[in-house]
Amino acid sequence: MVVDTISDFLVSNNYTKKFIAIDYGLKHIGMAISDPSNIISVPYGTFTETLLFEKIIEIITTENVHGVVIGKPYHLDGSLSEMVNKVEKFAEKLEKIISCPILFIDERLSSNPYKSRKKSENTHIHEKSACLILDDFLSLYRNSSSEK
Numbered sequence: 001m002v003v004d005t006i007s008d009f010l011v012s013n014n015y016t017k018k019f020i021a022i023d024y025g026l027k028h029i030g031m032a033i034s035d036p037s038n039i040i041s042v043p044y045g046t047f048t049e050t051l052l053f054e055k056i057i058e059i060i061t062t063e064n065v066h067g068v069v070i071g072k073p074y075h076l077d078g079s080l081s082e083m084v085n086k087v088e089k090f091a092e093k094l095e096k097i098i099s100c101p102i103l104f105i106d107e108r109l110s111s112n113p114y115k116s117r118k119k120s121e122n123t124h125i126h127e128k129s130a131c132l133i134l135d136d137f138l139s140l141y142r143n144s145s146s147e148k
Helices: 006-010 049-062 084-097 119-146
Strands: 018-023 029-034 041-047 065-072 102-106
Touching (some): 029 119, 041 049, 049 084, 102 119
Parallel strands (some): 018 065
């Protein structure tokens, strides 16, 4: 289920499960996972959409994942980019096969630090971008859990 707020996303987490973040791209999808204490993000891999859908249930189960954070691409001015529809369709497909909550998070600047890298490193850009998306989420997560 796609949820709208971080509080809805965290409502059933007992603070012992990890989170994964996804940076969606047309050719490559990067994934990052939180460490067991949900303090830092760790690169998890770069997948094609087909391969990700084949492995996602196994990843969620073996890694003890509570929820999935997906970067939502906005322009720097805050308007939605052309990729938003593709990301939302991807999330809809993902929602049909997993039972954990999905949360969109602004990914405006997540891949900018890596754009200047060589073409041979492009498959890792999404993985690193997923780490930045997850780091942003984990900051929100720590703040929301400390308020309880």
